[in-house]
Amino acid sequence: MLSSKKKYIVNGNSGIKAQIQFADQKQEFNKRPTKIGRRSLSRSISQSSTDSYSSAASYTDSSDDETSPRDKQQKNSKGSSDFCVKNIKQAEFGRREIEIAEQEMPALMALRKRAQGEKPLAGAKIVGCTHITAQTAVLMETLGALGAQCRWAACNIYSTLNEVAAALAESGFPVFAWKGESEDDFWWCIDRCVNVEGWQPNMILDDGGDLTHWIYKKYPNMFKKIKGIVEESVTGVHRLYQLSKAGKLCVPAMNVNDSVTKQKFDNLYCCRESILDGLKRTTDMMFGGKQVVVCGYGEVGKGCCAALKAMGSIVYVTEIDPICALQACMDGFRLVKLNEVIRQVDIVITCTGNKNVVTREHLDRMKNSCIVCNMGHSNTEIDVASLRTPELTWERVRSQVDHVIWPDGKRIVLLAEALALIELYNAPEGRYKQDVYLLPKKMDEYVASLHLPTFDAHLTELTDEQAKYLGLNKNGPFKPNYYRY
Numbered sequence: 036m037l038s039s040k041k042k043y044i045v046n047g048n049s050g051i052k053a054q055i056q057f058a059d060q061k062q063e064f065n066k067r068p069t070k071i072g073r074r075s076l077s078r079s080i081s082q083s084s085t086d087s088y089s090s091a092a093s094y095t096d097s098s099d100d101e102t103s104p105r106d107k108q109q110k111n112s113k114g115s116s117d118f119c120v121k122n123i124k125q126a127e128f129g130r131r132e133i134e135i136a137e138q139e140m141p142a143l144m145a146l147r148k149r150a151q152g153e154k155p156l157a158g159a160k161i162v163g164c165t166h167i168t169a170q171t172a173v174l175m176e177t178l179g180a181l182g183a184q185c186r187w188a189a190c191n192i193y194s195t196l197n198e199v200a201a202a203l204a205e206s207g208f209p210v211f212a213w214k215g216e217s218e219d220d221f222w223w224c225i226d227r228c229v230n231v232e233g234w235q236p237n238m239i240l241d242d243g244g245d246l247t248h249w250i251y252k253k254y255p256n257m258f259k260k261i262k263g264i265v266e267e268s269v270t271g272v273h274r275l276y277q278l279s280k281a282g283k284l285c286v287p288a289m290n291v292n293d294s295v296t297k298q299k300f301d302n303l304y305c306c307r308e309s310i311l312d313g314l315k316r317t318t319d320m321m322f323g324g325k326q327v328v329v330c331g332y333g334e335v336g337k338g339c340c341a342a343l344k345a346m347g348s349i350v351y352v353t354e355i356d357p358i359c360a361l362q363a364c365m366d367g368f369r370l371v372k373l374n375e376v377i378r379q380v381d382i383v384i385t386c387t388g389n390k391n392v393v394t395r396e397h398l399d400r401m402k403n404s405c406i407v408c409n410m411g412h413s414n415t416e417i418d419v420a421s422l423r424t425p426e427l428t429w430e431r432v433r434s435q436v437d438h439v440i441w442p443d444g445k446r447i448v449l450l451a452e453a454l455a456l457i458e459l460y461n462a463p464e465g466r467y468k469q470d471v472y473l474l475p476k477k478m479d480e481y482v483a484s485l486h487l488p489t490f491d492a493h494l495t496e497l498t499d500e501q502a503k504y505l506g507l508n509k510n511g512p513f514k515p516n517y518y519r520y
Contacts, residue, residue, distance in 0.1 A: 104213050105220065111205045118204035119227065121197040121213040129169075129202030133176070136169035142485035147177045157182035162228050162236040164188045164246035165267070167195040167212045172203055179208070183238075186228040190242040192216040225249050229257070239264040244271035251283075264288040269388045295479045302334035306410060307342045310384070318406060323347035326380045328373060331387035332359040335410050339384055340368055351376050373397065382406045385416040395421035403445075476512040 109123045110116045137144055161178060165171050167189045175185050187203070189195045189212035196214070203210045209231075211224035225246055229236065230253075237260050241247050247264055250257055263286050266272050272292045278284040314320060327343050328351040329336050340350050340363070352368045354360040360370050373393075377383070377400050385392045385408070393407055395418055401407070409416050422439050423429075430438040487494060502509045 103220070105223065109204075111207070113207065115207065117209045119211045119213070119224065120200040120204050123201050123204055125198040125201040126205035127202075129172075129196070129198035129200070130205075132169040132196065132199055133172045133202055136173050140170060140173050141489040142482055143173055143177045145485045145488070147180045151180040154182035159183040159238050160234065160236045161185045161238045161240055162187075162246065163240040164190045164225060164228070165240065165242040166191055167200050167203075167210065169196065169199050172199050175203060175208055176206070184234075185209075186211075186231065186234070186236070188212055188224040188228045188246070189216070189221075190245060192218070192221050221245075222249065226253070229254060235260055237262050241266050241268075241271055243268050244274040247271070248274065251278075258285045261286050265291055267291040295483075299334070303338045306335045306338035306386075310339045310408070310410060311342050311346065314382075314406065314408060320406070325349070325382060326376070327351065327382040327384065328353060328371065328376050328380045329368075330373060330383070330385045330392050330416075331389075332356075332363040332368075333386060336384075336386040337362075337366075339386060339410060340366070343382075344368075348382075351380065378402060380405065382408065384408045384410055386410045387416060390415040391418050392416040394418050398422070476514065476516055480511045480513065 104119050104121055108116070109118070109120070111118070111123055111126075156178060159178075159182065161183050163175070163185060164187070165174075167187065171187075175187060178185055186209045188210075189200075193214060195212045195216075200210050200212050209228070211227045213220075216224065226249070229246075229250060235257065239247055239250070239261060241264060244266065247266070250261075264275065266275055266288060269292055272290045275284060275288045275290070279288075311322070314322075322343060324347060325343075326349045329339050329343075330353045332340070332352050332354045336352065336354075336359075340352065343350050344367070350368050351371045352360075352363040353371060353373050354363060363370055373383075374397075377397050379402065381402070381404070383393060383397075383401070383405065393416065398407070398418070398421070407417055426442055428438075428440040430440060484494070497505070497507065497509050499509070507513060
């Protein structure tokens, strides 16, 4: 009898995108692949951008899914064809999702209302590479309202919401993105954003560093007019620090990833909610009593652990940093090595940003129906490549869900793998050198203050006497740069 053992791998991230390696220089990025070649070479999806379950769900899997958007001739209602999306006819549904997202993004909407008259980004030409979601659309339209021109591509080949990309294209934004891009498509889309006759970007907004890397490799002369880079991911920031250390960073860069509001909201609080949502949508499992190991106890790991503990799961943590390890212990989690618990846990979640955290050896030793979920930046944390061997069979179950079948019948279910811009753009010459900077504390506090009215929160104000006693300005900043919240 064949075993009926099953395992589940959910390979996603927070804010989290698939890190696609830079195209081999032996193969030109614009070489048109065959129809089979266009099928995605990688299977990774951002947990922050799971399928839309709105009324758009019925049309996103349209009959022309096999036709590449690159082969289509599409125009928006204004006659423009400067975009490449799955189906421009989905724009109306995407607009509804954007309007809903606006209600959940009070800080950006408040900034749009306060600053659109001043146009602080007038003259800014921003090229961006981030997830294309309804939340991103709110950001892009805010940048446009503040005076910027934008061109956009996706940082993750599976996280794009096609209807949202269509809505942006219909509104006049040059967007080049669709769900399920191949690796060739990915770089083609980035190039279409950058290589435009009569349009030269002067700002970069990147999520993962791929856009910055592409410009460095293909169009280095563009940096003569670029004022700065804003990077919002761990991996992208790491790349920037490497460039800075090597003396190759030729423009100022703003590290948004390590700003307090980004760390807390995007990494901690958002992951605390999205980890459960992502797993529920893909596996319909119950969490109560399940044994879970979370690899990494940074902000993302903390959010995942808190959510799972609240649902009644028994949570273990693996960590290399003794300080984060101590935090995990004080928060009531047992610190272990992955090998110690790999045979008994029901769920393995990676949040490290590292590579080969879960290896083929781990995958072979896991118990029946174990779920493996990648919440880190890229698909390198789980060794998915080791599963692409002749003895294993891949079987498509539904969109973004594959069964990987072992010879003995065992199965793995594999799920497809603004303010900083204003600061950099308007900074006086000489304020920022060719280095990587953190978002100024004052701006971090300003972002937080924009969120407070949503909660009907009333912030206490210092008296003059109190401010003098503490040695602070009444309007902030209230904490030194070294303070850790």
